[in-house]
Amino acid sequence: EDQVTQSPEALRLQEGESSSLNCSYTVSGLRGLFWYRQDPGKGPEFLFTLYSAGEEKEKERLKATLTKKESFLHITAPKPEDSATYLCAVQDGYSGAGSYQLTFGKGTKLSVIP
Amino acid sequence: DAGVIQSPRHEVTEMGQEVTLRCKPISGHNSLFWYRQTMMRGLELLIYFNNNVPIDDSGMPEDRFSAKMPNASFSTLKIQPSEPRDSAVYFCASSSGQKDSPLHFGNGTRLTVT
Numbered sequence: 754e755d756q757v758t759q760s761p762e763a764l765r766l767q768e769g770e771s772s773s774l775n776c777s778y779t780v781s782g783l784r785g786l787f788w789y790r791q792d793p794g795k796g797p798e799f800l801f802t803l804y805s806a807g808e809e810k811e812k813e814r815l816k817a818t819l820t821k822k823e824s825f826l827h828i829t830a831p832k833p834e835d836s837a838t839y840l841c842a843v844q845d846g847y848s849g850a851g852s853y854q855l856t857f858g859k860g861t862k863l864s865v866i867p
Numbered sequence: 868d869a870g871v872i873q874s875p876r877h878e879v880t881e882m883g884q885e886v887t888l889r890c891k892p893i894s895g896h897n898s899l900f901w902y903r904q905t906m907m908r909g910l911e912l913l914i915y916f917n918n919n920v921p922i923d924d925s926g927m928p929e930d931r932f933s934a935k936m937p938n939a940s941f942s943t944l945k946i947q948p949s950e951p952r953d954s955a956v957y958f959c960a961s962s963s964g965q966k967d968s969p970l971h972f973g974n975g976t977r978l979t980v981t
Contacts, residue, residue: 794975795975796871796958796960796975798972799969799970842910854900854923855912857909859908860909
């Protein structure tokens with residue numbers, strides 16, 4: 754069974770204080786690892802897809818990296834508008850009928866204080 | 868593009884009543900997913916459709932839950948009879964159907980069963 758564990762559950766940062774969120778996963782064969790951002794009262798919003806160990810992707814102050822067992826979401830000089838819950842999900846490439854589905858972690862709630 | 872549209876945004880009902888949640892996916896997307904989100908369990912996949920056909924409903928918790936997709940632009944999730952433990956936020960998502968394509972989520976229906 755695919756498993757995704759995110760840490761920490763919650764993180765408070767001062768504006769400008771860089772940090773990283775962790776996503777550890779167990780999957781038979783990784784098809785893709787996805788990062789989403791979720792604001793209160795909204796659905797998750799897609800950020801990145803990573804496919805293989807060593808891959809990195811960047812978007813504004815966010816950079817996602819991937820190893821064979823975990824992914825990190827690095828936040829550089831965060832601003833209050835980066836406050837949200839960040840979700841990690843994996844897609845198992847070896848599932849049969851379930852190969853289109855994503856298994857999500859419970860998320861990290863990030864608060865950036867001005 | 869209007870994105871994935873869900874209705875209603877909020878639903879409050881009494882135990883034993885029937886509840887119907889509605890979803891309009893993004894035009895051109897041929898995969899549709901129903902997820903449930905709670906604090907305890909995070910995002911859980913209930914069922915997904917490909918080209919209007921249910922592919923995997925192993926996440927549907929009980930026979931009280933049913934889902935239909937009569938055409939490419941509409942899906943429903945029905946709970947009959949509803950119970951307090953069904954209280955959660957229900958999300959619909961769609962994708963282009965490629966195995967590594969991201970999911971695009973609606974803003975969810977917050978269901979409260981009293």
